[in-house]
Amino acid sequence: MIYDKITENIIGAAIEVHKDLGPGLLESTYQECLFYELKTMGYSVQKEISQPIVYKDITLDHGYRIDLLVEHKIVIELKTVEKFTDVHTAQILTYMKLGNYPIGLLLNFNTKLLKNGIKRFINTME
Secondary structure, X not given: OOOHXXXXXXXXXXXXXXXXXXXXXXXXXXXXXXXXXXXXXXXXXXEEXXXXXXXXOEEEOOOOEEEEEEOOOEEEEEEOOOOXXXXXXXXXXXXXXXXXXXXXXXXXXXXXXXXXXXXXXXXXXX
């Protein structure tokens, strides 16, 4: 898949951030550091992207924000939680569906090893 190398690089950058900082910090700290790493790697990265919701004939421009969007295609949702729940999965899948994004990464920085806090999603509705 065309996004494999990019997601591999994103995961590598996230692991580097986690190795350097460790668990236990605020989500916003990891977001800023991962944003920095990805920008340094030359990727197009946006943070806190507003995700509008269209309901019938109205558009709601508030309520949802994507943590990071890489290359206008890959949604990154960051967490610092004990463990992922179904709500976390639903959240990233909803962002991917609403924006028609093909790939999503759910990253939990509140783990001893980041590799145990990574979930990758593919939007089959694209």
